[in-house]
Amino acid sequence: MTKLLGAAAALGLLAAADTAYAARDYVWAAGSSTVFPFTTRVAENYAKKTGKKSPKVESLGTGGGIKMFCGGMGEKYPDVANASRPMKKSEFEACKKAGVKDIVELKIGFDGIVVAMDKKSPDYNFKLEHLYLGLSDQTLRGGQLVKNPYKSWNEVSQGLPKARILVYGPPPTSGTRDAWIELGIEGGAGKLPPLTKLKADDEKAFKAKVAPMRTDGGWVDAGENDNAIIGTIQKTPNALGVFGYSFLEQNANTIKAASINGVKPTVTTITNGTYPISRSLFIYVKKSQIGVTPGLKEFVNEFVSDAATGRGGYLQSRGLIPLPPQQHEANKAKSKTLPVMAAPKS
Numbered sequence: 001m002t003k004l005l006g007a008a009a010a011l012g013l014l015a016a017a018d019t020a021y022a023a024r025d026y027v028w029a030a031g032s033s034t035v036f037p038f039t040t041r042v043a044e045n046y047a048k049k050t051g052k053k054s055p056k057v058e059s060l061g062t063g064g065g066i067k068m069f070c071g072g073m074g075e076k077y078p079d080v081a082n083a084s085r086p087m088k089k090s091e092f093e094a095c096k097k098a099g100v101k102d103i104v105e106l107k108i109g110f111d112g113i114v115v116a117m118d119k120k121s122p123d124y125n126f127k128l129e130h131l132y133l134g135l136s137d138q139t140l141r142g143g144q145l146v147k148n149p150y151k152s153w154n155e156v157s158q159g160l161p162k163a164r165i166l167v168y169g170p171p172p173t174s175g176t177r178d179a180w181i182e183l184g185i186e187g188g189a190g191k192l193p194p195l196t197k198l199k200a201d202d203e204k205a206f207k208a209k210v211a212p213m214r215t216d217g218g219w220v221d222a223g224e225n226d227n228a229i230i231g232t233i234q235k236t237p238n239a240l241g242v243f244g245y246s247f248l249e250q251n252a253n254t255i256k257a258a259s260i261n262g263v264k265p266t267v268t269t270i271t272n273g274t275y276p277i278s279r280s281l282f283i284y285v286k287k288s289q290i291g292v293t294p295g296l297k298e299f300v301n302e303f304v305s306d307a308a309t310g311r312g313g314y315l316q317s318r319g320l321i322p323l324p325p326q327q328h329e330a331n332k333a334k335s336k337t338l339p340v341m342a343a344p345k346s
Contacts, residue, residue: 185210
């Protein structure tokens with residue numbers, strides 16, 4: 001009897017341990033708000049195709065998602081981290097310290113954000129600094145941060161058109177807005193010496209000062225519908241619009257894009273990174289969770305499939321710039337072998 005009780009107790013402990021490690025019966029992805037809508041769409045299609053439970057997808061920002069991903073192994077931590085930049089060396093080391101040692105990095109495509117206007121409007125050649133100076137709620141003037149006083153673009157820079165500052169763009173809930181702030185507004189502010197120092201000394205304070213967009217009518221949150229923004233800039237003299245590159249492509253007969261730092265947005269300039277408001281997008285996967293988290297392998301396969309991230313795939317219609325064909329094919333092969341990434345250099 002004692003032996004039977006002991007055996008039962010041992011089996012109970014084994015079952016509890018197994019439950020503690022693999023109790024979750026769905027894939028969990030967390031991270032970048034820019035990658036969030038892409039991952040959500042992949043999750044929807046994966047669930048439809050496989051009949052499995054839909055993955056949990058959280059928008060925490062790249063840093064927040066990677067931090068949670070690197071917290072440890074098991075069902076309490078995400079299987080996938082979504083990222084709008086490569087993983088940092090410090091993050092990789094934090095992962096390793098917590099026992100997350102088998103990370104697979106998959107680049108899923110590129111992101112490009114345009115500043116566009118009606119074809120009848122003047123041409124714009126912005127520098128990143130101009131975007132910050134013209135559109136941030138607090139802007140640098142005379143070496144001091146002040147409430148934005150600029151009314152027309154030629155006040156920001158004499159090389160810009162004499163047209164009122166009126167820009168329609170994505171709301172704070174949008175992943176496009178996050179990328180716009182990070183790459184356009186903060187990117188421009190970071191090039192101005194007093195703010196370069198602030199960023200180096202206190203990045204949190206830097207973001208708090210420069211990231212909020214002006215609320216006096218110079219910037220207008222236009223909702224999540226980019227087609228509505230396009231309709232507005234076509235009807236409103238001198239209005240500009242901020243949205244994903246795919247909408248520029250779809251409406252190239254009626255709208256045009258500004259140059260940023262002398263570079264026009266194209267598939268080529270976004271893909272090679274010469275267009276300033278562009279970046280690579282990634283997912284990071286825990287290899288050892290394959291076979292432990294039900295459906296994780298199928299989810300990864302769906303993400304890198306022709307249907308999702310290939311040319312003309314359903315994520316392209318959501319604004320993803322696909323990888324060049326050779327890179328896409330290499331990515332599909334990588335998803336089969338799942339090579340563990342090396343430590344980042346920085």
